[in-house]
Amino acid sequence: MxxxxxxxxxxxxxxxxxxxxxxxxxxxxxxxxxxxxxxxxxxxxxxxxxxxxxxxxxxxxxxxxxxxxxxxxxxxxxxxxxxxxxxxxxxxxxxxxxxxxxxxxERPASLEAAAESFRTFADANGLVYEAKSLGAGLHYRMAPAFEPDAVALAEHLSATHGLTLQRGKMMVELRTPxxxxxxxxxxxxxxxxxxxxxxxxxxxxxxxxxxxxxxxxxxxxxxxxxxxxxxxxxxxxxxxxxxxxxxxxxx
Incomplete structure (x- = not known):
């Protein structure tokens, strides 16, 4: 138990x-x-x-x-x-x-597509994109006002690409199971x-x-x-x- x-x-x-x-x-x-x-x-x-x-x-x-x-x-x-x-x-x-x-x-193609969306969003808004072997992270510690938008994007990409959404400290991550x-x-x-x-x-x-x-x-x-x-x-x-x-x- x-x-x-x-x-x-x-x-x-x-x-x-x-x-x-x-x-x-x-x-x-x-x-x-x-x-x-x-x-x-x-x-x-x-x-x-x-x-x-x-x-x-x-x-x-x-x-x-x-x-x-x-x-x-x-x-x-x-x-x-x-x-x-x-x-x-x-x-x-x-x-x-x-x-x-x-x-x-293996790193799935769906993760690469989601990672590209994270990279684009990070570049446009001054956030930090983190590349991982089997995941992609979006950090908003330096711009906390973007948290709602970052979470909404992660939720959309998770549902679209069938990836696991992981919340962390001032960040969201999409990853394989x-x-x-x-x-x-x-x-x-x-x-x-x-x-x-x-x-x-x-x-x-x-x-x-x-x-x-x-x-x-x-x-x-x-x-x-x-x-x-x-x-x-x-x-x-x-x-x-x-x-x-x-x-x-x-x-």
Whole structure:
């Protein structure tokens, strides 16, 4: 039975974990790194890269990133460090593991048509278009007045082209089917993760599927950010608080 969404009203950090018992799943933007005005402006600092290296060593085969970004985008931001753990991109529509390599569906022509509409709208109104392997994003963080028009366009294109509409923080996305909960189920079936307790960390409504599946599998979700209705069991204030929690389990 999936977790019921309740307000996470208090800051309750997850307890320390034992590497042999737990698998760690992290969203990327807003979780491991702070959000920025545009997707390309996100900063990946050396301290995070060092921490990911140590996590991969302490939790061998039991660390994964599950992101709305494509795997290509994550590789560009994380470099060689992204090869040390499992990665699921495009909200779970693609994944890469040591056992299976890179598994992804083909980019449909309908997505390319929708992406072109997003690009045209973004160029005309000073918004930011984000290209993804299996999705297309339209960001209005720098022009929030365009939110109603951006959402209406996304809804129209979703219905016209049969694509999944995903709302995010100051953005809308059209993508092929997939969700982070399904990605977690696929990844935790690996020999290294099998039988472990999943901890899923995320900040956005797109992470709720991951929280629910983690709970369903006997684990927990950890919300990063302000209180809101959520299926997460624990909550940390922000990216900095998660970084401190990671530092604590690595000491």
């Amino acid at each position: 999936l977790a019921e969404r309740q307000p996470a009203t208090e800051v309750l950090a997850p307890p320390p974990v034992v590497p042999s018992d737990v698998s760690l799943f992290f969203d990327f933007d807003g979780t491991l790194v702070d959000l920025a005005a545009t997707p390309d402006a996100v900063v990946v600092d050396q301290r995070l890269l060092d921490a990911l290296d140590i996590l991969a060593d302490r939790f061998p085969g039991r660390v994964a990133i599950i992101s709305g970004r494509s795997i290509t985008q994550l590789d560009a931001m994380l470099g060689r460090h992204a090869q040390l753990f499992a990665v699921a991109g495009s909200h779970g529509a693609e994944r890469r593991t040591l056992q299976d390599g890179h598994v992804a569906a 997939g969700d982070k909960g399904a990605a977690l189920r696929q990844l935790i079936a690996s020999p290294e993760m099998a039988g472990s307790t999943p901890y899923f960390f995320g900040d956005d409504v797109t992470d709720e599927d991951g929280f629910e599946v983690a709970h369903d599998l006997g684990g927990v979700g950890v919300l990063i950010g302000d209180p809101r209705p959520t299926a997460a069991t624990y909550r940390l204030d922000d990216v900095a608080a998660l970084r401190r929690w990671i530092d604590g389990i690595l000491e």
